[in-house]
Amino acid sequence: MHKKSEPTIHDIARELKISASTVSRALQNNPRISLKTRERIISLADSMGYRPNIMASNLRNKRSNTIGIVVPLINRYFFSAVISGVEEVAFKAGYTVMISQSNDLANKEISIVHSMFANRVDGLIISIAMQPTNYEHLKIFRKKNIPLVFFDRTVAEIDTNKIVVDDFMGGFRVTQHLIEQGYKRIGHMAGPQNLQTYLHRKNGYIEALSKNGISYDESLVVNNSLTSEDGVNAVQYLMSLPKPPDAIFCGNDTTALSSMIYLRDKGIRIPEDFGIVGFSNEPFSKVVSPSISTIAQPGFLMGQKAAELILNQIANKGKPFQTLVLPTELIIRESSNRKNS
Amino acid sequence: MHKKSEPTIHDIARELKISASTVSRALQNNPRISLKTRERIISLADSMGYRPNIMASNLRNKRSNTIGIVVPLINRYFFSAVISGVEEVAFKAGYTVMISQSNDLANKEISIVHSMFANRVDGLIISIAMQPTNYEHLKIFRKKNIPLVFFDRTVAEIDTNKIVVDDFMGGFRVTQHLIEQGYKRIGHMAGPQNLQTYLHRKNGYIEALSKNGISYDESLVVNNSLTSEDGVNAVQYLMSLPKPPDAIFCGNDTTALSSMIYLRDKGIRIPEDFGIVGFSNEPFSKVVSPSISTIAQPGFLMGQKAAELILNQIANKGKPFQTLVLPTELIIRESSNRKNS
C-alpha cells in the first residue's frame, strides 16, 4: 500500500458537499441518483483518479471476487494450460485469480488451502498433491459450503463438482492401439495408485488387454512417481525381466521420453522393435524424434470448464454436483506406429 | 463466501465475556495479554474453527498481503517458470499471488493493471505485452509509489526495479558461436523492436559480427512476432535471397524449430549445411532432433529474484532502484555444432 492514501468516496463526497452514500450509489449507476449528480460525481472521480477499494467493498459484501487455484506445480505444461483457461473465464466474469502450488507436498497444500480460506476465496479449484493425505483441509470447504472444484486429480471421498479427463478410455485406447500395431507384451508404467487418474489409466490398460484376450501380467506393471529418472529405472527393470515387454504404455510423456532415449541408446529401434506411448501430449512429445504417441488432455478447456463450474456454483449454491468427463484424444505418432510408417 | 457466516473475534469475545480487542491481541501473541487469557482464547478459537478474515485485516492495515503478477501468457514455459519462482518466494514471505495474463493485448493489460490496483496489490510484477502502448496505466504505480518490478520485457521510460537477462550477451554469444563454427552468412530473426529484449539480442548479434570483421547486412534481418508461422515465412524469405544465409540466429526456440523443420524438409542438412540457434531454452529444444543450440534463461530464478525485489521494495520504499541483469548461458547442441560432432 502507499503513504499518501488513495481518494475515497468520502473525499469525493466532501468535495461535492454531498454524502458518501450518494457517491457510492452514483458510481454503481443506481437509478436513485439523478443524472446530473451522477455525472458530477463520475467526472470528479475520474479527475481524482479514484479507484474503488475492492478490499473494503469485499468486506462489506462478504465476497472476495476471487477464486483460488491450487496445482501441484505451476510450471508444468498441463497445469499452466489449466490455469490459463481458468484465468480467461474468471477474468471475463470479473473475478481475480489467486494462485499457489503445492509442490506435491501435503503440508504445503494444507497450508495453502487454509490461506485460501482465510482470504475468503469465493471458490477453490484444485488438483491435489500426489502425497496422500486425509483431506480434512478440503472437507472444510464442503462443510462451509464454499464452492470447490476438483480437476484432474480428484478426491473420491469428497462429494463436489469434479472435472476429469477420461483416463480410463485414454488408457484403453493407447493399449488397444499398441495391440493393433502388433505389439505382444505390453508393459505399463503407472503413477501413484492413490490418485484416481493413474488408477483409471491402468484400469483402461487392463481392460484393453482383457478385451483382446491377453492375460494381465502384474510383473509388467511398475508403479512410480513418473519422473524422468523413474522412467529410466523402470524400463531398465522391465528389460531385465526374463520375458521383457516389447512395448510400454507410460503414465506420462516424461517417462515415455526418458525410456525411449534409454532404449535407443541400447540400440533398440523404436517403433520397429519396441513401441512406446505416453500420456498428456506435452509439447515436446510432438517434436522429439521419434515423436511420441500419446493422449491429448485438453488442459486449457479443462481450466475454462472448471472456472465455469465454480462460477456456476457460486451463483447457484445447492445445485447438485456433477462430474464432467472430458474426452481424450489418441494421437498416433512415430513411437508406436510401425504399420503405416 | 458462505451463508452461515464464519466465527469472528467478536464471537470468541462474547463467549469468553471479554472484549474483541483482547481476542485480537491474544491471537497476535501480544505480550500485553496474560498467558492464561491468551491460552483460553486460542483454545476456543481452535475449537470454533476460527480463521481470521484477511480482508478485514487487510482493510484495517491498508495492505493486501498480495502481490500481482502479469504475464503475456501463463501457459508459456518461461513465464510459468517465473510465476512458479514468484509464488515460491512470496508464499514463504506470507504473501499471496494474484495472477493474470495479457494475451499480449494492450487493452487487456490496461484492464488487468487497473484491476490489480483496485485490489490494492502491495506490489506488481509484470512483463509487458508485445503490443506497444503508452504505459500510462503503469506509470500510475510509480506515481502512487506502489512497488513495481518489470521482468524480461521492461519499459525504458519508467524508472523502477527491473530484472532482465543479459540479452545483449546472449545475442553476442550465439552469434560468436555460429561464427566459430565456420558459418559465413548469418541471418537473424528478430522480434518486435519496441521490446528491449529483442533489441538487445539484435545488438549483441550486430556487435559479434562487427568484432569479427563481418559487415552487417540488414537484408539478413527479419522482424516479426516470432510465432511458429513467422519462422517459416522468414526462413522462406531468407532462403529466396540472391545470397541466402548459411545460418540463422532465431529470436526464440519456437522459430528455430519451425525453420529447422522447414529447412530439413527442403533437404538442407543441419548443422552441416546450415546452422541454427534459438533463444530461451524451451524444454523441447533439448529433446528435438537435431537438438537446438540456444540460450538458457533462468526463468525460475528470475521469478524468485523478482519476488525478492518486490518484497524488498515493499519493506523499504524510497530505496534506489536497480536493474538486475541475470547471466545467460550458451547451450551448444546439435543444430549448430558441426565442428565437434
Next chain:
DNA sequence: CACAATTGCGCAATCGATTGCATGAATAAT
C-alpha cells in the same frame, strides 16, 4: 502504609464501501 510503577484489559474510533430506512422537496392527483 502510602504512593508509584506495572500489568491486564476494555472503549471506541478507524479502514472504505454499502444499504435499509428516513427525510425533505418536488411533482402529481383529486
Next chain:
DNA sequence: ATTATTCATGCAATCGATTGCGCAATTGTG
C-alpha cells in the same frame, strides 16, 4: 389548494480486525 406520490439524497449501522488511549487492579518501593 390540499393530500398523495415520487424523487433525490442523507444518516447511521455494518462488514471484521486493529490500536491509541485510558482505567483499574496488582505488584513493587521506600
